Amino acid sequence: MLLILPILIPVIGGIFVFRQKNEQIRNRMVLCIAGVTAALAVLLCLLPEQTVELMTIQGALRLSLQNDGLAKFFMALVALIWLPVAVFSFPYLKHAGGERKFLSIYTMTQGILMGLAMARNFITMYMFFEMMSMLTMPLVLHNGTPAARRAGFQYLGYSVFGAGMALAGFFVLAYYEALPDFVAGGILNPILASQHRELLLAVWFLMVVGFGAKAGMMPMQSWLPAAHPVAPAPASAVLSGVITKGGVLAIIRVTYYMFGPKFLAGSWAQKALICLALCTVFVGSMLALREQQFKKRLAYSTVSQVSYVLFGLLLLTADGVKGALLQMVFHALAKDTLFLAAGAIILSTNFSRVDQLRGIGRRMPVTTWCFTLAALSLIGIPPMSGFVSKWYLASAALESSISWVGAAGVAVLILSALLTAGYLLPIVADGFFPGADFIAEIKEVGRGMTVPMLIFAVLAMALGIFPGLLLRPVEALCGLIF
Amino acid sequence: MHHILALPILFPILAGAVMLILRPAGRRHRNLFLMASVLLTTAFSLTGILLSYRLGGDALTCVLVSFSTWLSISLKIDGLSMVYGTIVAVLWPLITVYSILYMEHEGQENRFFGFWLISFGVVNGIAFSQDFLSMYFFYELMTLSTLPLVMHAMDEKAQYAGRKYLVYSISGASFAFIGIVFLLNYSSSLDFTYGGILDAAKTVGAENTLLVVFICAFFGFGVKAAIFPFHGWLPDASVAPTPVSALLHAVAVVKAGAFAVARLIYYGFGADFLRGTYAQTVVMTATIVTIIYGSARALRTPHLKRRLAFSTVSNLSYILFSLTLMTPGGLAGGLTHMVYHAVIKITLFACAGAIIVKAGREYVYELEGMGSRMPVVFGAFTVSSLALIGLPPLGGFAGKWMIAEAAVDTGESLAYLGIAALILSTLLTTLYLMTVIVRGYFPVGQLDMEALETIHDPGRMMTVPLALLTALGVVLALCSNTIIHFLQMVSLGIV
Numbered sequence: 001m002l003l004i005l006p007i008l009i010p011v012i013g014g015i016f017v018f019r020q021k022n023e024q025i026r027n028r029m030v031l032c033i034a035g036v037t038a039a040l041a042v043l044l045c046l047l048p049e050q051t052v053e054l055m056t057i058q059g060a061l062r063l064s065l066q067n068d069g070l071a072k073f074f075m076a077l078v079a080l081i082w083l084p085v086a087v088f089s090f091p092y093l094k095h096a097g098g099e100r101k102f103l104s105i106y107t108m109t110q111g112i113l114m115g116l117a118m119a120r121n122f123i124t125m126y127m128f129f130e131m132m133s134m135l136t137m138p139l140v141l142h143n144g145t146p147a148a149r150r151a152g153f154q155y156l157g158y159s160v161f162g163a164g165m166a167l168a169g170f171f172v173l174a175y176y177e178a179l180p181d182f183v184a185g186g187i188l189n190p191i192l193a194s195q196h197r198e199l200l201l202a203v204w205f206l207m208v209v210g211f212g213a214k215a216g217m218m219p220m221q222s223w224l225p226a227a228h229p230v231a232p233a234p235a236s237a238v239l240s241g242v243i244t245k246g247g248v249l250a251i252i253r254v255t256y257y258m259f260g261p262k263f264l265a266g267s268w269a270q271k272a273l274i275c276l277a278l279c280t281v282f283v284g285s286m287l288a289l290r291e292q293q294f295k296k297r298l299a300y301s302t303v304s305q306v307s308y309v310l311f312g313l314l315l316l317t318a319d320g321v322k323g324a325l326l327q328m329v330f331h332a333l334a335k336d337t338l339f340l341a342a343g344a345i346i347l348s349t350n351f352s353r354v355d356q357l358r359g360i361g362r363r364m365p366v367t368t369w370c371f372t373l374a375a376l377s378l379i380g381i382p383p384m385s386g387f388v389s390k391w392y393l394a395s396a397a398l399e400s401s402i403s404w405v406g407a408a409g410v411a412v413l414i415l416s417a418l419l420t421a422g423y424l425l426p427i428v429a430d431g432f433f434p435g436a437d438f439i440a441e442i443k444e445v446g447r448g449m450t451v452p453m454l455i456f457a458v459l460a461m462a463l464g465i466f467p468g469l470l471l472r473p474v475e476a477l478c479g480l481i482f
Numbered sequence: 483m484h485h486i487l488a489l490p491i492l493f494p495i496l497a498g499a500v501m502l503i504l505r506p507a508g509r510r511h512r513n514l515f516l517m518a519s520v521l522l523t524t525a526f527s528l529t530g531i532l533l534s535y536r537l538g539g540d541a542l543t544c545v546l547v548s549f550s551t552w553l554s555i556s557l558k559i560d561g562l563s564m565v566y567g568t569i570v571a572v573l574w575p576l577i578t579v580y581s582i583l584y585m586e587h588e589g590q591e592n593r594f595f596g597f598w599l600i601s602f603g604v605v606n607g608i609a610f611s612q613d614f615l616s617m618y619f620f621y622e623l624m625t626l627s628t629l630p631l632v633m634h635a636m637d638e639k640a641q642y643a644g645r646k647y648l649v650y651s652i653s654g655a656s657f658a659f660i661g662i663v664f665l666l667n668y669s670s671s672l673d674f675t676y677g678g679i680l681d682a683a684k685t686v687g688a689e690n691t692l693l694v695v696f697i698c699a700f701f702g703f704g705v706k707a708a709i710f711p712f713h714g715w716l717p718d719a720s721v722a723p724t725p726v727s728a729l730l731h732a733v734a735v736v737k738a739g740a741f742a743v744a745r746l747i748y749y750g751f752g753a754d755f756l757r758g759t760y761a762q763t764v765v766m767t768a769t770i771v772t773i774i775y776g777s778a779r780a781l782r783t784p785h786l787k788r789r790l791a792f793s794t795v796s797n798l799s800y801i802l803f804s805l806t807l808m809t810p811g812g813l814a815g816g817l818t819h820m821v822y823h824a825v826i827k828i829t830l831f832a833c834a835g836a837i838i839v840k841a842g843r844e845y846v847y848e849l850e851g852m853g854s855r856m857p858v859v860f861g862a863f864t865v866s867s868l869a870l871i872g873l874p875p876l877g878g879f880a881g882k883w884m885i886a887e888a889a890v891d892t893g894e895s896l897a898y899l900g901i902a903a904l905i906l907s908t909l910l911t912t913l914y915l916m917t918v919i920v921r922g923y924f925p926v927g928q929l930d931m932e933a934l935e936t937i938h939d940p941g942r943m944m945t946v947p948l949a950l951l952t953a954l955g956v957v958l959a960l961c962s963n964t965i966i967h968f969l970q971m972v973s974l975g976i977v
Contacts, residue, residue, distance in 0.1 A: 057879070058883065058962055161906075168902060171889075172890055
């Protein structure tokens with residue numbers, strides 16, 4: 001029963017948030033609900049595994065929840081991100097407008113994400129995945145411009161079609177399942193599966209590409225650069241930071257909890273998907289370099305960086321998964337800092353292009369410092385956390401049994417790091433060193449916006465200096481899978 | 483005792499005739515008479531179904547008219563009848579309440595409700611027929627009794643729609659009749675029998691002819707089920723008053739077409755006779771094409787009711803595709819989607835009707851910002867849309883799941899193509915329904931606030947049925963395990 005609470009409380013709470021017209025009470029409500037849900041998530045992380053059956057759709061097809069290791073990991077991530085971004089959104093939305101709609105949907109989304117994490121089988125996960133897509137579309141649409149509406153429908157279309165591809169794969173897969181629910185290591189009936197290996201590999205490929213649309217993997221990534229410029233900054237932060245990781249979670253479940261690494265290792269499908277992931281890493285960084293629109297540049301950066309996670313997962317080794325999970329968390333922290341900073345900058349100066357950001361470090365020092373720390377983490381410079389995750393990914397790549405993955409993987413990772421530096425450091429440099437003729441007054445945004453940024457930036461650094469905090473649970477999780 | 487089967491058919495026909503002849507002038511009297519007749523008919527229908535379930539269908543057969551030793555109009559309720567009969571019996575009263583308030587805006591209620599009652603009886607006749615001839619008789623009668631309903635407005639568009647409906651339906655039924663004649667020739671009786679009625683001894687050497695005849699009959703009955711390329715009458719028929727579109731063209735008439743196809747395949751020619759033949763390939767391909775065609779046209783249609791009509795075209799072919807799999811799983815999948823789609827689509831049409839009546843707006847691009855003005859209507863539309871898109875655990879998903887599982891079980895590559903069509907259609911459905919919802923709740927651009935201020939939810943006689951229908955859809959979805967279990971028993975011939 002406890003498992004249902006972190007889902008129900010935000011969803012029902014969101015309705016009350018919508019009806020609350022008084023701004024102060026409403027903001028407190030949002031914080032309260034986010035806090036309670038986070039506390040429940042932490043509680044569930046500490047408790048042993050439990051299951052809850054919600055309903056039976058037909059026969060063996062059931063909707064049920066379980067807080068297993070991966071669920072706890074994802075719930076903790078969501079809980080970590082949700083509260084600070086909510087705090088940021090209060091002053092931001094005061095400026096942008098439409099607080100009630102945004103905050104109510106924002107609150108409800110947290111509940112759905114908890115459900116996605118705790119889904120015990122594919123259909124439950126698919127249900128929460130679709131709910132998540134439907135519910136987050138209004139966040140993209142929020143500004144109410146025709147471009148926002150187009151971007152919203154592009155987002156919805158790609159998400160639904162991707163999930164549909166995965167569902168089609170599931171329809172075929174259901175026959176080969178020995179067990180109905182997710183089990184670490186895979187649930188395929190080994191005799192049946194080995195008889196139809198080619199078909200099942202094709203199904204896996206389809207499912208990963210389908211869910212990969214949500215994670216911004218090529219070829220279905222173009223919704224990301226369309227959605228971010230038009231969405232409000234807190235929406236971009238959770239979209240890049242957490243929602244894309246929802247797609248990653250789905251891929252982890254399909255790969256490690258349905259098919260199992262032993263069945264997939266060394267196959268053509270794995271090699272093809274690794275190629276796709278590496279391509280996305282490279283092309284994403286290249287497009288970010290060329291992009292002059294500030295938020296769109298960060299969007300391409302997300303496309304690239306989330307595929308680091310996918311690359312790690314597709315290596316199908318324990319070290320790969322370790323690197324991937326670490327990158328999941330560290331990227332969320334860094335990218336959210338970047339988007340919150342971008343939001344603060346756009347709000348304060350109305351500048352949306354990168355070349356307009358000269359001297360921003362003088363105008364908004366705290367914001368730019370947070371941006372700098374996050375940028376260093378994203379590039380992968382020690383002691384920031386991004387370095388730790390990329391190190392693990394690189395060493396996992398080198399250990400891979402597939403011949404070319406080591407060289408190709410490391411090459412792409414290094415290249416991408418250079419490109420990342422190329423598209424983030426100039427902003428920092430021009431920001432702090434605009435030239436002698438630049439006169440600027442300090443016009444920093446309020447504490448409501450800087451404190452969340454600082455929290456994420458400091459965490460990004462702290463987890464880099466003390467990675468052990470995160471490494472232990474991650475290693476425990478890997479132990480379960482392999 | 484067995485004459486109780488005649489009641490759900492003869493009683494409403496008589497009541498409708500009475501209304502047409504006597505033409506009650508007072509609104510209250512007419513509405514009371516109408517509701518009483520409809521509720522009584524539902525009661526008779528459900529009683530017959532329950533009795534047949536308890537005692538077994540064979541215990542209650544009833545011969546209405548006997549022409550010769552083999553040819554008669556007779557009634558019997560078997561498993562398939564129970565499914566279709568219950569859908570009709572449950573939904574008819576709800577939409578009648580809705581239509582009472584709706585038709586005040588259209589006028590000519592006596593004529594409308596007279597034929598409305600007659601149609602109820604005729605549809606029950608199709609559901610409870612014991613053999614092909616009876617079903618054909620009521621099938622033709624249904625075209626005639628629903629024609630005045632389609633043409634109700636009597637303006638140019640309505641007359642054109644009526645003529646098109648008539649021509650398509652009568653032509654289709656003629657081709658179906660060819661099938662019935664051949665069935666009679668190659669079997670010993672026309673009574674519906676699970677597994678088929680063809681006599682193996684007689685059909686030797688004539689298989690090819692029979693397959694061609696089957697294809698004719700499939701498309702013949704398929705006209706009413708809006709199969710491509712004979713779907714054209716359905717979008718044009720959306721000029722009819724919304725209760726007609728909702729009940730008849732989303733539930734009774736079009737599901738009668740699907741029902742007839744199910745009878746043709748599983749209780750007529752026999753799934754075993756047809757499986758694996760080129761006939762199956764032809765009909766399955768037609769259904770797959772229709773699935774995509776319907777959804778694609780729906781996306782491109784700005785008129786809301788026409789959009790829903792194309793959506794019906796597509797969803798009916800989900801059912802037909804499942805039926806053409808020619809396995810018990812296929813029949814179960816088709817029946818599952820028949821049940822859930824009926825409730826969902828009737829709700830969607832009812833919402834569209836409410837918008838037309840209250841705001842006079844028929845096109846999707848006119849709906850900006852109306853979500854907050856008509857909360858009940860748009861709320862019902864949203865829930866039903868999510869159900870049609872296939873969000874678990876709502877109804878549309880259960881249908882897709884059963885159909886997909888049946889398709890995978892056959893192992894044929896064409897069936898896999900059907901699954902791909904279902905997924906593509908899901909995407910298109912999401913897009914063509916979410917545009918309405920998004921425009922309603924998240925308007926873009928300048929809103930005409932003065933015009934919007936005048937718009938409200940319709941009166942209780944329309945919102946209560948809407949709410950009940952939505953709730954019914956959700957409750958049925960939550961009970962999907964029980965319902966699908968029953969449908970599986972029907973598909974195996976056990977019930």
